Amino acid sequence: MHIGIDVGGTNTDAALMEGARTLVGIKHSTTEDVTSGIVQAISGLRAEHHFEGAEITAVMIGTTHFINALVQAKRLAPTAALRLGLPATKALPPLVDWPEELKGAIQARSYLAHGGYEFDGRPISPIDPEELRAHAEDMRANGIRSVAISSVFSPVNHDLEVEAARIIGEVLGDDVAISLSHEVGRIGLLERENATVINAALRELAAEIVDGLTAAVRAEGIDAPIFLSQNDGTLMDESFVRRYPVATFASGPTNSMRGAALTSGLSTCAVIDVGGTTADVGLLINGFPRETANEVKVAGVRTNFRMPDVLSLGIGGGSIVNEATAEVGPESVGYRITTDALVFGGDTLTATDIAVAAGRANIGDVSKVAHLDPAFVQRVLDRIAERISDAVDRMRTSPDPIQVVAVGGGSVLLPDTLPLFGTVLKPENYAVANAIGASIAQVGGEIDKVYSIDPGQREQTIIDVRAEAVEKAVAAGAKPSTVSIIDFDEVPIPYLPGNATRIRVKAVGDLDMEG
Amino acid sequence: MSWTIKLEDIDDLARGSALLGTGGGGDPYIGGLLAKEALRRHGDVTVVSLDEVPDDAVIACISMLGAPTVMVEKLPSLDEIMSPVQELSEHYGRPITHLMCIEVGGVNSTIPIAAAAAMNLPLLDADGMGRAFPELQMVLPTLYGVSASPLAYADEKGNIGVLRTINNAWGERIIRVAAVEMGCSIMLSAFQMNGVMARKALVPDSLTLCAALGRSIVEARVAKTDPVDGLVETLGGRSLFGGKVVDVERATTAGFARGRATIIEGDSTFTLSFQNEHLMAELNGVVLTTTPDLIMVLDFESGEPITTEGLRYGQRVRVISAPADERWHSPAAIEMVGPRYFGYDTEPTRFDGSVRAGVPIADSDGIA
Numbered sequence: 001m002h003i004g005i006d007v008g009g010t011n012t013d014a015a016l017m018e019g020a021r022t023l024v025g026i027k028h029s030t031t032e033d034v035t036s037g038i039v040q041a042i043s044g045l046r047a048e049h050h051f052e053g054a055e056i057t058a059v060m061i062g063t064t065h066f067i068n069a070l071v072q073a074k075r076l077a078p079t080a081a082l083r084l085g086l087p088a089t090k091a092l093p094p095l096v097d098w099p100e101e102l103k104g105a106i107q108a109r110s111y112l113a114h115g116g117y118e119f120d121g122r123p124i125s126p127i128d129p130e131e132l133r134a135h136a137e138d139m140r141a142n143g144i145r146s147v148a149i150s151s152v153f154s155p156v157n158h159d160l161e162v163e164a165a166r167i168i169g170e171v172l173g174d175d176v177a178i179s180l181s182h183e184v185g186r187i188g189l190l191e192r193e194n195a196t197v198i199n200a201a202l203r204e205l206a207a208e209i210v211d212g213l214t215a216a217v218r219a220e221g222i223d224a225p226i227f228l229s230q231n232d233g234t235l236m237d238e239s240f241v242r243r244y245p246v247a248t249f250a251s252g253p254t255n256s257m258r259g260a261a262l263t264s265g266l267s268t269c270a271v272i273d274v275g276g277t278t279a280d281v282g283l284l285i286n287g288f289p290r291e292t293a294n295e296v297k298v299a300g301v302r303t304n305f306r307m308p309d310v311l312s313l314g315i316g317g318g319s320i321v322n323e324a325t326a327e328v329g330p331e332s333v334g335y336r337i338t339t340d341a342l343v344f345g346g347d348t349l350t351a352t353d354i355a356v357a358a359g360r361a362n363i364g365d366v367s368k369v370a371h372l373d374p375a376f377v378q379r380v381l382d383r384i385a386e387r388i389s390d391a392v393d394r395m396r397t398s399p400d401p402i403q404v405v406a407v408g409g410g411s412v413l414l415p416d417t418l419p420l421f422g423t424v425l426k427p428e429n430y431a432v433a434n435a436i437g438a439s440i441a442q443v444g445g446e447i448d449k450v451y452s453i454d455p456g457q458r459e460q461t462i463i464d465v466r467a468e469a470v471e472k473a474v475a476a477g478a479k480p481s482t483v484s485i486i487d488f489d490e491v492p493i494p495y496l497p498g499n500a501t502r503i504r505v506k507a508v509g510d511l512d513m514e515g
Numbered sequence: 516m517s518w519t520i521k522l523e524d525i526d527d528l529a530r531g532s533a534l535l536g537t538g539g540g541g542d543p544y545i546g547g548l549l550a551k552e553a554l555r556r557h558g559d560v561t562v563v564s565l566d567e568v569p570d571d572a573v574i575a576c577i578s579m580l581g582a583p584t585v586m587v588e589k590l591p592s593l594d595e596i597m598s599p600v601q602e603l604s605e606h607y608g609r610p611i612t613h614l615m616c617i618e619v620g621g622v623n624s625t626i627p628i629a630a631a632a633a634m635n636l637p638l639l640d641a642d643g644m645g646r647a648f649p650e651l652q653m654v655l656p657t658l659y660g661v662s663a664s665p666l667a668y669a670d671e672k673g674n675i676g677v678l679r680t681i682n683n684a685w686g687e688r689i690i691r692v693a694a695v696e697m698g699c700s701i702m703l704s705a706f707q708m709n710g711v712m713a714r715k716a717l718v719p720d721s722l723t724l725c726a727a728l729g730r731s732i733v734e735a736r737v738a739k740t741d742p743v744d745g746l747v748e749t750l751g752g753r754s755l756f757g758g759k760v761v762d763v764e765r766a767t768t769a770g771f772a773r774g775r776a777t778i779i780e781g782d783s784t785f786t787l788s789f790q791n792e793h794l795m796a797e798l799n800g801v802v803l804t805t806t807p808d809l810i811m812v813l814d815f816e817s818g819e820p821i822t823t824e825g826l827r828y829g830q831r832v833r834v835i836s837a838p839a840d841e842r843w844h845s846p847a848a849i850e851m852v853g854p855r856y857f858g859y860d861t862e863p864t865r866f867d868g869s870v871r872a873g874v875p876i877a878d879s880d881g882i883a
Contacts, residue, residue: 087673088592089592124672189590395829
């Protein structure tokens, strides 16, 4: 058996799993200190389905902790951003477009040094160890405790990032954490560097949180390894989280989507997760969320790390309904739903009231919505269905038919069939889909590089790149026999002769729970 | 009238130039940041209209040449932007007095702003195209016999070259090879001319237009009015189509990204053909507009311009066309940038769907 836990801003959901089967799922309020919520969630599971600590083989946790810490600019380490690329890139130094407040919160220092590569892997300039040591001395003098190192075209060749880390590490010692950009993001220097700096700023907190999570699980008598889920739906072990907390940032929607896939039995489908304030629409392809191709702003900073492509609509259970236009949201009563909605004796017409009036949900006092005109109620529901249907249509990548799965507490707002898409599946355990999603143990490896492909060499290049991604997944802990390529993308680069092509490959396999 | 580019104008300018880039021109974000950094460090830039520029001015362009995809990784430095201009000055033995944009499109509208700020030089409110095209020789000055060479080019490492070619098409061939060797993103200063020639050969008021277009997109969004209507009116163009992208095919041939996008609405099928820039628009197989007139693709709701690289399935888009500078329709220009040059076997079709031959440049001189 294993346990999946999703620690959200409002609820901590947990699921006890036997393989892909959900034995029991529970919802619990998230506690201020998080760990006691986890302890309570685990004992809640145990109360419904008894297990011994030794029977649990793994605990998978999805958490919004790190992104919340960043957004609130709390408990961030004094951080340095070091970029290798001189004489290139000088006009736009690290942190160039950051909000001042966040720069202040991480007591940011920015450094430029020689190094970096061209698109085809030739060096721009060699690194200068003396220059790096001088920067490191300055970091020490300024109380820097975490360093983000980026290098031009490090997705093509990351040797210099590794070498610079060694030199900086020699000066600053083991107490200073170092994050490398090629481990974090993709091509697009500023965005990759930004994500790396964010990661660096969270490293001290990561150690604390991982210690806390581990203690909470161990307190329940469970000795099994603990994993955290990443933005792309794969897992990382504790030591990886300590080094790359940024990879947990968008695990919330990812976990919901993955859970929806498992409980519905579909690996390629559109998922609608309806909560209190928003409906998030995403696309699962071969069991994994499609990732966004665009830059994503996090706490006002442009980044390009791996995030699920999610379209959020302001439609949820708490959305306020306009009585004149029959339009829903984006304003929501949020957590005040239990006092403000009509069915709870309040005076705000919410989407939940509409669901109750239509007989789709049985919450609160039905008589409080008896006065609503059935034609109006239908108009509101039709409008919701239309907007959701339109959002799903925007998300899909081809006109081929696609199944739609709905999860989350607010999914009662959705009809049983949607225009364009037909039946909407509402699987069992839909309310804890995110915890179930967190529990699905898979690990992955990704390659994203620019290749200059010689005539006739395309096939061989692709075979080599795919093999490299598989190796990376195995190195991350995947059982070799289960690894497969789940994503392949080849984009020719304009204005470059010699068929320069950017290739992205992702391999994923089951977590080797023995290892 | 001269005016000043300030920090807060850059976003509008970058957005407007992304629009006039007709799908090409690279990442407006990086170009915008670069201009902002330069203005922050060196102060505002004075923009001078063509009728104010002195007859004996020494004008040259500064632009980026290479792969935008490389530029988002190997960001430029201001030294790299200044050095080819300085090199050209040395070559002439006299200082460059004014900078200009070779095209209004993507990064090549914002890089000259950065250079003008860093070098404290005035920038012309004009450019060599009134839009964006992919090759060096594809500028109106070529039609007036202005030589691109001597042209100076530089990389960020400090390598600099000065090149003399027998014509501008040769300039393109040679510089493209050099650009790859130098890391695929280089800076170029060329097309030196005086004020008299600039008045003849350039497209006037293009930066003013860029800023106005960018501003109108934002203003429409704030006022919740249709951003496209305002653009069509400002550009004197027409709205071609609105619908959903259902297919995008791409292939790289000879270093250029060619492709076709299919957009549908109801029973109508609209096809966009592009090669870095959008070059031909067809509705149900009938050609609506081709290069050299402008074809622009915008996000259906926000009105944000969409680059050819950014086109993907499922997007709701609007497509509009607008007239290019009339001189682009002269026979010599059509030979250089018309649909047949890019491999589309069709008549050059104007923004309004008509097929009208233009007059030769020598005769059209007066309209400049």
